[in-house]
Amino acid sequence: MKRDADIVIVGGGSAGCVMAARLSADPQVSVLLLEAGGAGRNPLIHIPAALPELLGNRFADWDYATAPQPGLGGRSLRWPRGRALGGSSAINAMCYARGDLSDYDDWGHGWSGAEALHLFKASECHSDGVSQWHGEDGPLHVTRPDWEHPATTRFLAAGAQAGHARVADFAAPDRAGVGRFDTTTHRGLRCSAARAFLTPPVRARPNLTIRTGAQVEKVLFDGTRAAGLQLADGTVTARREVILCAGAVNSPQILMLSGVGPADHLRGHGLSVVLDQPEIGANLQDHLDICLMMRTRGGSAIGYAPGLIPAALRAPFDWLRRRSGLLASNLAEGNGFARSDPNLPKPDIQFHFLPALGENHGSTRNWGRTGVSLHACNLYPRSRGTIRLASADPRAKPVIDPGYLTDARDLGPMIAGGRMALEILEAPAFDPIRTGWHQPRERPESDADWERFICARAESIYHPVGTAAIGRVTDGEGRVTGLDGLRVVDASLMPTIVGGNTNAPVIMMAERIARRMTAGA
Numbered sequence: 294m295k296r297d298a299d300i301v302i303v304g305g306g307s308a309g310c311v312m313a314a315r316l317s318a319d320p321q322v323s324v325l326l327l328e329a330g331g332a333g334r335n336p337l338i339h340i341p342a343a344l345p346e347l348l349g350n351r352f353a354d355w356d357y358a359t360a361p362q363p364g365l366g367g368r369s370l371r372w373p374r375g376r377a378l379g380g381s382s383a384i385n386a387m388c389y390a391r392g393d394l395s396d397y398d399d400w401g402h403g404w405s406g407a408e409a410l411h412l413f414k415a416s417e418c419h420s421d422g423v424s425q426w427h428g429e430d431g432p433l434h435v436t437r438p439d440w441e442h443p444a445t446t447r448f449l450a451a452g453a454q455a456g457h458a459r460v461a462d463f464a465a466p467d468r469a470g471v472g473r474f475d476t477t478t479h480r481g482l483r484c485s486a487a488r489a490f491l492t493p494p495v496r497a498r499p500n501l502t503i504r505t506g507a508q509v510e511k512v513l514f515d516g517t518r519a520a521g522l523q524l525a526d527g528t529v530t531a532r533r534e535v536i537l538c539a540g541a542v543n544s545p546q547i548l549m550l551s552g553v554g555p556a557d558h559l560r561g562h563g564l565s566v567v568l569d570q571p572e573i574g575a576n577l578q579d580h581l582d583i584c585l586m587m588r589t590r591g592g593s594a595i596g597y598a599p600g601l602i603p604a605a606l607r608a609p610f611d612w613l614r615r616r617s618g619l620l621a622s623n624l625a626e627g628n629g630f631a632r633s634d635p636n637l638p639k640p641d642i643q644f645h646f647l648p649a650l651g652e653n654h655g656s657t658r659n660w661g662r663t664g665v666s667l668h669a670c671n672l673y674p675r676s677r678g679t680i681r682l683a684s685a686d687p688r689a690k691p692v693i694d695p696g697y698l699t700d701a702r703d704l705g706p707m708i709a710g711g712r713m714a715l716e717i718l719e720a721p722a723f724d725p726i727r728t729g730w731h732q733p734r735e736r737p738e739s740d741a742d743w744e745r746f747i748c749a750r751a752e753s754i755y756h757p758v759g760t761a762a763i764g765r766v767t768d769g770e771g772r773v774t775g776l777d778g779l780r781v782v783d784a785s786l787m788p789t790i791v792g793g794n795t796n797a798p799v800i801m802m803a804e805r806i807a808r809r810m811t812a813g814a
């Protein structure tokens with residue numbers, strides 16, 4: 294078993310797959326990728342519509358939950374995180390979005406929207422080919438779906454009736470309006486970061502070793518230089534660098550287990566301190582989201598109902614024959630952006646539309662019922678939370694406290710987004726299929742009604758970032774300040790969360806850092 298390399302990467306998720314592929318392109322550099330989960334071969338990972346089956350499934354999900362959230366009436370929220378090659382891109386909803394390009398200008402430290410656009414295009418292979426906003430030569434397949442559920446067609450019409458523009462391409466600058474999501478799929482299959490970047494020719498490189506089932510416990514230091522890693526079955530040596538790509542929950546956890554973090558917290562768990570860095574695990578941000586669900590006539594949406602049996606029986610044939618139809622859908626088919634205040638420079642609300650009752654993200658089955666879901670989330674939350682150790686045991690789940698709604702200013706965009714979602718679901722396009730409300734049971738009217746509804750029902754859309762942020766913990770290249778030979782490259786790096794789904798932005802960030810490492814920056 295290989296136990297040393299020039300560069301050792303921890304975590305084969307969205308960022309880790311990019312780093313492994315790009316850095317091992319130089320045959321002079323040996324790269325070892327360590328992934329705690331499996332190889333990600335389960336068919337449920339690859340069939341887009343099987344997404345709800347992945348959540349909580351031990352072969353693919355770390356299955357975390359938050360600490361009780363006072364801002365949400367003391368509820369703990371479920372927090373899935375991918376645990377297989379591909380990481381969270383192996384279990385995510387495949388919605389492709391880039392954030393607003395100005396988000397990257399705001400980060401400073403050498404990052405910019407113009408360079409981000411260039412990198413998004415470089416890593417992309419878009420089904421419509423090259424254009425001003427898209428690339429066609431990159432490894433990440435992005436598809437503009439050729440099939441949509443009829444309920445999604447109604448959502449697009451309802452959006453227009455409620456005054457939202459129709460957006461043909463959310464990668465173009467003016468994103469306000471509703472449209473179809475592009476998806477990280479290819480020929481009806483999920484295109485995870487593993488499928489995109491760890492292709493058979495890349496895996497065959499003699500200078501790249503990929504170990505699955507290899508959970509890293511901590512970084513080993515020689516003074517202040519990261520010299521290797523501790524695993525359950527022994528140690529690994531990094532001759533040049535250790536790169537943590539374990540995600541916004543596990544990268545700070547590994548750093549703290551290694552003695553890098555807030556000194557008092559580490560000593561409280563009996564750990565010796567290598568670097569006192571209070572910002573590790575701090576600055577946690579996420580997209581909090583409120584979902585409205587409307588019941589519809591049998592057969593008009595996806596669900597577990599007798600009227601849908603014929604469509605369900607046909608779906609596998611459509612998928613096997615043409616890789617199209619229901620099973621090729623990522624379910625979150627409709628996208629939208631809006632401003633909670635018309636004077637804002639950019640949209641601060643995002644919608645996700647599903648032609649299904651996505652209660653508890655699909656884990657509540659609602660047998661015999663059909664309906665549709667419209668989510669609205671606050672894209673630029675001001676609340677901040679923390680990741681902290683529950684124990685010095687590397688197998689123990691960390692304490693996740695996102696601090697949802699601890700900043701009262703976060704409620705306004707949530708209420709505005711909820712009201713807009715309600716307006717869309719009440720538009721005439723849904724009249725022929727609407728039968729009543731599923732969630733909320735009673736129509737909220739006043740701000741206080743909305744606040745109660747949000748407190749009782751808001752959920753995460755699983756975009757944690759910021760826990761080892763550029764400018765706070767690392768420099769612009771992801772190098773941990775105050776230590777040598779140690780980088781973080783994953784969602785933890787984002788100093789402020791981007792205005793959209795986070796997978797493509799994380800891939801873009803890894804592309805940038807890998808390029809600059811290869812160029813000797």
Ligand SMILES: Cc1cc2nc3c(=O)[nH]c(=O)nc-3n(C[C@H](O)[C@H](O)[C@H](O)COP(=O)(O)OP(=O)(O)OC[C@H]3O[C@@H](n4cnc5c(N)ncnc54)[C@H](O)[C@@H]3O)c2cc1C
Nearest residue numbers: 304306307308329380381385386387388509540784794796
């Ligand atoms: C259910 C869900 C739905 C989502 N939907 C979307 C969507 O539709 N569109 C979108 O753009 N974004 C979506 N996201 C978010 C997006 O997928 C993530 O932001 C992105 O994948 C994060 O990439 P990462 O590299 O930071 O971490 P990850 O991709 O999570 O990778 C971390 C990797 O490190 C491994 N690891 C962790 N600890 C260790 C250890 N100790 N030793 C070894 N390996 C370790 C993990 O197993 C994992 O493979 C979703 C996320 C989830 C969970």
